[in-house]
Amino acid sequence: MATGTALHAADDLDAVLVGPWVWPGWLIRFRFALVLLLAADAALLPLTFSGVSWVFSAVVVGVLAAYAVLIFVLVMQAKSGTRLVGYSPRGVFAPDLVPWERVARVTVGKTARAGRAVTIERADGDPVEVAIPPTVTEPEYRAFAGALRAQATARGIPD
Incomplete structure (x- = not known):
């Protein structure tokens, strides 16, 4: 709320x-898209070590870093209620x-x-x-x- x-x-x-903590509305609305994006990004992670463009690698790692920050923020909100x-x-x-x-x-x-x-x-x-x-x-x-x-x-x- x-x-x-x-x-x-x-x-x-x-x-x-x-x-108790309530899931944000935007997270409920976009949960499937967020999970699909995370799965696709995780699948592309091995390609970052195969010598592809550094821009591609930066985007993949940047998306994973953004997910890490999002998960940290959600956990802190859940703990605070x-x-x-x-x-x-x-x-x-x-x-x-x-x-x-x-x-x-x-x-x-x-x-x-x-x-x-x-x-x-x-x-x-x-x-x-x-x-x-x-x-x-x-x-x-x-x-x-x-x-x-x-x-x-x-x-x-x-x-």
Whole structure:
């Protein structure tokens, strides 16, 4: 979910709930083409040692190096998880910023549609619901829920 959202870019968070890593959409879309390109490049690798043009060798090795960097970045993202919801002095990130002035209500609990969820109701009446996956442990979920409720209560926002 997360790259490109305000929550992903936020660096002033007081608390954040992190869930399991989600595969990027572009990677899911192009996975077959990427695998085919890697297989073709690996098949051409022995030719780089047979005395062919140095440009050909550079392209083959460059593509393999790019794949190594891509795999490293994906592994690091997977280890860090995906930010689901968070808050800071600026407002609640669910996953886009809702300033505290525009938050009418914060509800944390079970919903019929999403199961465990954090629901942020905006002042204009448009609620934002963030589903919490079952892989997020109950103590983490309860700790974040308590901190979010306390922050909302301190700002005069009903629960």
